[in-house]
Amino acid sequence: MATCVAIAKFWSTQTPETTNTVHNHILREMRTLFQTYLTLSEPHLLSALQALTFYTIMLMYPSATQLSLSLVDPAIFLCLAKVVSHVAKTGLMLTEERDNVRPSWRSWIHVTSKRRAVFSLYLLHWSYAVYHGLESFACSQLGFMPAPAAKFLWQCTRQEEWEDSYERWLGQWDGRIYFMSEFAAIHSCAGLDRRTEMWLEDADELGVMFFSIGMWCSPLVGAAG
Numbered sequence: 001m002a003t004c005v006a007i008a009k010f011w012s013t014q015t016p017e018t019t020n021t022v023h024n025h026i027l028r029e030m031r032t033l034f035q036t037y038l039t040l041s042e043p044h045l046l047s048a049l050q051a052l053t054f055y056t057i058m059l060m061y062p063s064a065t066q067l068s069l070s071l072v073d074p075a076i077f078l079c080l081a082k083v084v085s086h087v088a089k090t091g092l093m094l095t096e097e098r099d100n101v102r103p104s105w106r107s108w109i110h111v112t113s114k115r116r117a118v119f120s121l122y123l124l125h126w127s128y129a130v131y132h133g134l135e136s137f138a139c140s141q142l143g144f145m146p147a148p149a150a151k152f153l154w155q156c157t158r159q160e161e162w163e164d165s166y167e168r169w170l171g172q173w174d175g176r177i178y179f180m181s182e183f184a185a186i187h188s189c190a191g192l193d194r195r196t197e198m199w200l201e202d203a204d205e206l207g208v209m210f211f212s213i214g215m216w217c218s219p220l221v222g223a224a225g
Contacts, residue, residue, distance in 0.1 A: 010022050011058050023059075026058050030076065046114055090114075101170075102166050145180050146180070147179060147182070172198060182199075
């Protein structure tokens with residue numbers, strides 16, 4: 001991530017004369033991560049996934065003042081899809097989440113961060129595909145995962161505070177937390193069901209973005225498989 005931060009600073013302060021240099025730095029770092037991600041430990045794999053998310057944004061907007069989406073080499077997205085597939089195999093949901101009990105704070109932060117990075121890459125590719133009239137990633141693959149976590153859980157700064165907040169949040173779901181697959185039902189009725197309303201009340205910006213896309217287009221995610 002230190003390299004990613006350095007490149008991001010380079011990108012944000014670029015001049016017309018340095019744009020190509022910045023672009024080449026980004027591509028070189030992405031290629032390195034594409035070549036090494038299979039060998040990374042869990043913490044480093046998460047960092048790589050987060051860095052790739054930032055690099056993708058910078059490729060889509062190679063200039064800090066650019067308003068339109070630039071074309072990205074399709075091979076980049078194919079490689080990103082392989083990384084996401086590998087990350088999914090390392091686990092995107094905790095056993096405690098399946099059993100509707102409170103996990104440890106650290107394990108929740110780790111797995112939720114992985115999911116947020118995956119969600120973000122899907123959103124980036126979806127917006128890119130819509131803009132350029134291309135086929136996007138199959139978002140039905142996200143259906144088995146919990147929807148983006150409540151904003152107030154991310155705002156907790158102490159473990160004890162998070163544990164109390166998580167217990168209260170878990171209690172409102174009556175034994176089953178809200179899943180991405182439930183977005184598919186948004187268009188099947190005139191209004192929102194109570195579970196969707198409860199989730200939306202606590203959603204953060206990422207969650208609201210997913211919800212708005214689901215309301216704007218055909219169902220974003222299908223039933224869990």
